[in-house]
Amino acid sequence: MVEYKQVILVRQDLGLPKGKLAAQCAHASVEAVLKSDPVLVRAWRNQGMKKVVLKVKDERDLYHYAQSAKDDGLITGIITDAGKTVVAPGTVTCCGIGPADEKIVDMIVGSLGLL
Numbered sequence: 001m002v003e004y005k006q007v008i009l010v011r012q013d014l015g016l017p018k019g020k021l022a023a024q025c026a027h028a029s030v031e032a033v034l035k036s037d038p039v040l041v042r043a044w045r046n047q048g049m050k051k052v053v054l055k056v057k058d059e060r061d062l063y064h065y066a067q068s069a070k071d072d073g074l075i076t077g078i079i080t081d082a083g084k085t086v087v088a089p090g091t092v093t094c095c096g097i098g099p100a101d102e103k104i105v106d107m108i109v110g111s112l113g114l115l
Helices: 016-036 039-046 060-071 100-107
Strands: 006-013 051-056 076-080 092-101
Touching: 006 016, 006 039, 006 060, 006 100, 016 076, 016 092, 039 092, 051 060, 060 076, 060 092, 060 100, 092 100
Parallel strands: 006 051
Antiparallel strands: 006 092, 076 092
16 A cells, blocks of 8 residues: 655755744645645545655755656645745745655655754
């Protein structure tokens, strides 16, 4: 049986406060889910909606992993902040990948550390 999971990549160079970080992660998760195949989302949901939040160094790293995920056929959702609170408008904060086959996700982001 295929195990599904979603990962959220968060930029460490921004130093986001906890509340802002949580909101941005939620945006990334929802964005990726809304773009995903409903059948896959249902299977992921039935398995408990596994999510893991990982850290990337900066915007360049975030785009590197997002592109690798796209190249492997995975859905991504990159979040750009409106700039009303902590960061400048248009700042890319995080990226949701999946839900997707956990083995494929891990091949792409398995070297990243947990937030």
